[in-house]
Amino acid sequence: MNKCMLCGFDKALLLHHIIKREEYGSSSEKNLIYLCPNCHYMAHSPEYEEEIKKEIFEKTGKKGEVLNEEIIQRIKEYVKKKTGTKENDWAFQTFERELTNSGGFHARLNRGIIR
Numbered sequence: 536m537n538k539c540m541l542c543g544f545d546k547a548l549l550l551h552h553i554i555k556r557e558e559y560g561s562s563s564e565k566n567l568i569y570l571c572p573n574c575h576y577m578a579h580s581p582e583y584e585e586e587i588k589k590e591i592f593e594k595t596g597k598k599g600e601v602l603n604e605e606i607i608q609r610i611k612e613y614v615k616k617k618t619g620t621k622e623n624d625w626a627f628q629t630f631e632r633e634l635t636n637s638g639g640f641h642a643r644l645n646r647g648i649i650r
């Protein structure tokens with residue numbers, strides 16, 4: 536039975552990325568933990584984010600994990616090509632956030648669209 540890693544509540548659990556997907560957090564076991572809706576809300580609130588990260592580390596030993604550098608570079612190249620913009624452009628950042636946050640890059644990597 537899964538439980539919230541912070542408070543132990545065992546219903547309506549959500550799988551949380553310790554390092555956000557839009558910050559290139561991976562979807563591996565090292566970056567994922569179960570949280571209840573309440574703790575999850577706090578984990579995403581700017582006010583408690585850091586505190587919760589510390590608590591996650593103390594309770595689970597997990598610091599989160601980012602994707603490997605080569606994959607990050609490949610995604611950035613793809614976004615550059617798709618948007619015709621550079622990294623500090625609004626269009627680049629919007630597209631990049633959508634792609635990483637939805638996990639949409641996984642399918643594109645698998646199909647060789649991002650190479």
Ligand SMILES: [Zn+2]
Pocket residue numbers: 539540541542543544570571572573574575
């Ligand atoms: Zn909880």
Ligand SMILES: [Zn+2]
Pocket residue numbers: 550551552575578579
């Ligand atoms: Zn989350």
